[in-house]
Amino acid sequence: MSAKIYIIHENEEWTKPLKHELEQFNVPYEDWFLSEGNFDLSDVPPDGVFYNRMSASSHTRDHRYAPEYTAAVLSWLESHGRRVLNDSRALALEVSKVAQSSALRKHGVVTPKTIAAVGKDHLVNAADEFSEPFITKHNRAGKGLGVQLFNNQETLKGYVMSDAFEDSIDGITLLQQYIQAPDASITRCEFVGGKFLYAVRVDTSEGFELCPADACQVGDSFCPTTEEPAPKFEIIENFDHPVLANYEAFLKANGIAFAGIECIQNERGDLFTYDVNTNTNYNADAEKKAGISGMKAIAETLAQELSNLHSLQK
Known part of the structure; x- marks a missing residue:
């Protein structure tokens, strides 16, 4: 089987523009939708260039464990020396x-000044460290999850102790200096x-x-x-x-x-x-x-990576 581009992701809408550009360049690719699945650790991965597009907001699309599964797959790929763009270190940063x-x-x-907190009481108490307006946000987020602006500890406490409070999927909420x-x-x-x-x-x-x-x-x-x-x-x-x-x-x-x-x-x-x-x-x-086109630039980069791989295999 000849080498190709493998697109690792969990959202079809976000990959359509990339697939279109790859097709314009006649670059062979395969879609790896990793919301769930299985793989044998003793298997050898296929040859190719692997582009990781896993998202921190996957849980908002009912793909709760997609990042964890992707981390396992990337570990397997990297252990076999496969070329991974946005590798396991990149994924670790994406979700934190x-x-x-x-x-x-x-x-x-x-x-910005940032405090990470687990537990409602600790989150509220951390607000004492801010003398000016601050925002909350989820540690593992994307799409602006958990972002709200507060002027003082009391308004934060009212929110955190209410039914409106939404915890981060990993339990870590951030308080961050508000930059206007x-x-x-x-x-x-x-x-x-x-x-x-x-x-x-x-x-x-x-x-x-x-x-x-x-x-x-x-x-x-x-x-x-x-x-x-x-x-x-x-x-x-x-x-x-x-x-x-x-x-x-x-x-x-x-x-x-x-x-x-x-x-x-x-x-x-x-x-x-x-x-x-x-x-x-x-x-x-x-x-x-x-x-200008970002996806076209990505497709060109992936095409060059695949060409480099073919050259190494000759």
Whole structure:
């Protein structure tokens, strides 16, 4: 059996654009939908290039143990020396914002003050460490899960002790310094093959559910495209910032080939980085306007990886 690209994931909607681009390049691929399954540890994996697109938000699609199963599969692949893009280390960061923050700081990236808590009482007590507004978020999240803004401990306590409180799937809730941007926006930097591709400005005035592929969805179904006076996603022309070099070093050190890294600047211009998405998606409208395609760039990178593998096997 000849080598091919294997796409590891748990969400068909997010892989359709990639499959389209791979087909345009006539690159052979196989879909590995790892919401559940089984494999024999004594088997030898097929030859190929394995692209891990497993998501931290899989449990919101009733795929509770997809990341754990994927971790087992990646361990098996890596033990046989297979080429894995966004490897097991990348997956570990995808499902833990605590791990992300620690790894980012190791590479000189500034992150907001963050406290991790397990247990409602500990979560409420941790709010004493913040003299200014703060937000909650889930440690294992995606899609803005658990993100709410609070001004003080009392309002947090009212929420945490109410029926409205939703715990993180891993039991770890974060309290994080609230960074307010003057224009209510964040910046998402996209990387392909470990290198900076482009940055997109994201309007956060309507909330924190910021995945580009989810911007115009109801559930998992895309709604019709509509014209907006101020687009939610807009690619920034000629974006440049010293932090990009730190980001690339961070990606290289952690087995991440493809990612979106989110950051925000306060009114003084200080930049804080708060999220890494190794299962990155792109906004079609913003890319069309800018004349660039993230998925096309990923497909080209995967095609080159497969070509390199074929060369090594000759």
